[in-house]
Amino acid sequence: MNLAGKVAIVTGSGQGLGLAYAKELAGRGCAVVINGVNAERAERAAAQIRRDGGRAVSVAANVGTTEAARALVNGAIAAFGRLDALVTNAGNLRDKSLLNMSDEDFDVVVNVHLRGTFTCVREAFSYFKDAGIRGRIITIGSPSGQYGNFGQTNYSAAKAGIVGMMRTWALEMKKSGVNVNTVIPVAATTMTKAVPYFQKALEAEERGEAMPSFFRRELGFGRTTDVAGLIAYLVSDDAAGITGQVIGVGGDRLQLWAHPAPLSSDYHDGGWGYEDLQQYGAELFKPEKLQQVGATFPQLPPELQPGTS
Template identity: 40%
Template sequence: MTPLNFDGDVVIVTGAGGGLGRSYALDLARRGARVVVNDLGGSAAGDGADASPAAQVVDVIRAEGGEAVANFDSVATQEGGKAIVQAALDAWGRVDGVICNAGILRDRSFAKLDFNDARAVVDVHLWGGINVSQPAFVAMKDNPNGGRIVLTTSASGLLGNFGQTAYGAAKMGLVGLMRSLRIEGERSGIKVNALAPIAGTRLTNNVSDDPSAPKAPDKVAPIATLLAHRDCPANGDIFMAGAGWFSRCFIGLTEGWSMPDNVTAESLLANWDKVTDETGFQQPTSVIEVSEILNRLLEPR
């Protein structure tokens, strides 16, 4: 197999001071990428700041002969997002890839939701993805080869999880961001995908520092590397990965049931099995495709 080398491409990794982000940054650098290692260095709940985690990852990369710069700005603000991208432009004059990995957790059941905590979670995850991706997207539009953006979603957003309403909502919001960016970036050669990693990190309270551990972050890194590479085969997709397992997730639409005239709640209930039957499901990739499906149903028969 031909090695996936980055040949000096510039890749930003947020939240790269430890865990998954650190694994991503190291694998990218070892393949020749020039890496912006971003990490505010706060706690798992997003409190405080510490420059040492990002700086230490940069030291490892440089000791191995790679190129990297550290950045300590917060993804949670527009100014921070711009500064992170500017760090890449100042150092190397371009941005070829972004992996939006930074995250915090402040879990609380919905009935006991602290709205300040919820806003902080949404600011880091959803707005963090927007704050970093937007200036990177603009920079990538000037690249002859476009670029790649990887947004970090979660099984909690795709499927739900007790106590993670704000986190799950933010993570599913990133899927919506990804799908729209895929459409807007296509003509400029920008590919955008979402990754739902499963790994032991400080956020999950079961850190797996041993690379051979079942849920070691290193076992997720291969797909993050592939999605950030110029030969990335996907665009607008969602992937779940962990423990050496990789899977594509998708949004499906059943064939459904239609009654253009005189439909009632009662007739809908009577045909509910047809509405929910997954046989022959479709995978629309845009709102336009959904409209086309509906328009076909409205055609005279």
């Protein structure tokens, strides 16, 4: 019960990863505000937590607007008297390749992920600063925002933007003692069910069995509950010295991501003109120096291939 007395908002927590985060927080004594677009689903999730002995209320709101952010913060204060942490988990998908992606497809994803993170964090930080609370903000990223992913222009851009905002906020919030970090979860969700590569892992989960070690260790892929412990830890007082970080977690693996930094620096007197680049470009940009685009997965062992018994 090391989070007793704390209050947290978890956006997009009516199901999936968000609900796993909320349950973990509540199980450790933290009161939680469950959020989702579907009011009935959000209230069911909150009621389940209450039945399990936790404290929870639901606030139905479509994350993205300032009004929704204020409703969430005000809901936490009205129900529990304060706010200590915000987890910006709300999200959606409209996957299409670039030429097939409409303005609406782009805007609706960026509005929820990027603008929704911005408005909710702004509202929470305003409260923390005025109330003198050394709060915790945990934004949710994705491997797609780190590597890119085919068909996810909107989602990848939003997730990369969240990391950029988080690093800026870590600087701006330091004086107030508010910590902000990004967690990159890798877990079995409804989004992974359609991916054949993960078939054996998902089948094991459905049977209530442990996932094969290959998925949990080599891929860092596991259950939603494997991510939730990190969320609770970052809310706790034990994580007081952690801010401005990108942390990946899934299965048996935890990763601390490097911040972007130059891989190499080359100098040329007078600058790099077109002719200079023609002369030296092959060496400057040789293939082994160029960076990976898109996540890559190791080959599945024969016994884990889709369709095998």
